[in-house]
Amino acid sequence: MTSSKKPATSSTRRKRTSPGSRNFSMSEPTSLKDQIRVIKRDGSIEPFAIAKMLNCIRNGLAATGDSCGLDMSAAGGLAEAVFEYLTSSFRRSPVPSRHIAELVELVLSQTGHGTASLAIREHTASRELRRRRLMVASARPSDGRIVQHRWSKSLLVRHLRRQHHLDVPIARMIAGRVEQLLFNCGLRVVTSGLIREMARSELLAWGLAPGALVVKRVRPSDRCGRVRDLEN
Known part of the structure; x- marks a missing residue:
């Protein structure tokens, strides 16, 4: 008796591993995500943040007026393509943030979103120019100058x-x-x-300073002209 099951074809395998084949979200728990480290432009190293990359892609799409800019799944698929490449190439060594930006621009260009890729590049260049200016x-501590x-x-x-x-x-x-x-x-x-x-x-x-969540009130007073409550 022969088995009725057909072997998986290459197209089927590609479909299973396609970046947009599974539901992707910014808060997706992934152990590999915690292994990726990013070298920032100032030399500091921090954990990789999928949410930041996804937000960058969505902003680029939205800046061009592309309808995909409003589609979470479209941006998620593109972000996952970059993420899967990073997990396979940078599991043991930190990846420069500049390289991630270049990957995002490359993915956008190769998927027909060249205008969005250009918008992200121009936005990055604009921020760098503002920082330099x-x-x-x-006051200098030594003489107050x-x-x-x-x-x-x-x-x-x-x-x-x-x-x-x-x-x-x-x-x-x-x-x-x-x-x-x-x-x-x-x-x-x-x-x-x-x-x-x-x-x-x-x-x-953001509630990160001492007393940030304390609401002070003035007790009611019978004296004329006194504020009864700060909320009024």
């Missing part, structure tokens, strides 16, 4: 980790939000005090 003014130095997000990350004991991903997230606020100001020179206040505001907003 932004200067930070601070105001000096300027180039903005560095990595310095703020180290400050947040040292002073507020934040993990690297959280510190980078807060520093990234502060950086975007600085860019939105449109200023070429900012003070170190402004940066500290922006960082403090972000920490308070």
Whole structure:
């Protein structure tokens, strides 16, 4: 008696391993994901974040007005293609963040999204230009003279980790939000005090500063002219 089952063809095998063949999500638990390490531009090393790469792809698609930019599964399939390559090529050694960006651009170009690939490249170049142009003014401890130095997000990350004991991903997230606020100001020179206040505001907003979740109220008073409640 011969078996009625047919051997899997190469096309069937390709279908099983296709990047878009399974449901992909930003929070997908993958042991290999935890093994991948990324070397940032400032030399620091952090765990690979699928969510960050997926968000980059979706933003690139949306920036071009492509309808796929609103399709989570389309962006997820492209992100998974890059992710599977990374897991097979960089399990034992860290991968430069620049290389990941190049892979994302390559995948977009080869799947008919060349305009989105160009949009991501231009966005990255624009941020790098802003970083080079932004200067930070601070008082020199030795004589109090105001000096300027180039903005560095990595310095703020180290400050947040040292002073507020934040993990690297959280510190980078807060520093990234502060950086975007600085860019939105449109200023070429900012003070170190402004940066500290922006960082403090972000920490308070995310509940990461002491007393951030404490709501203070003024007790009702019978005296005229006294505020009865801060919420009113």
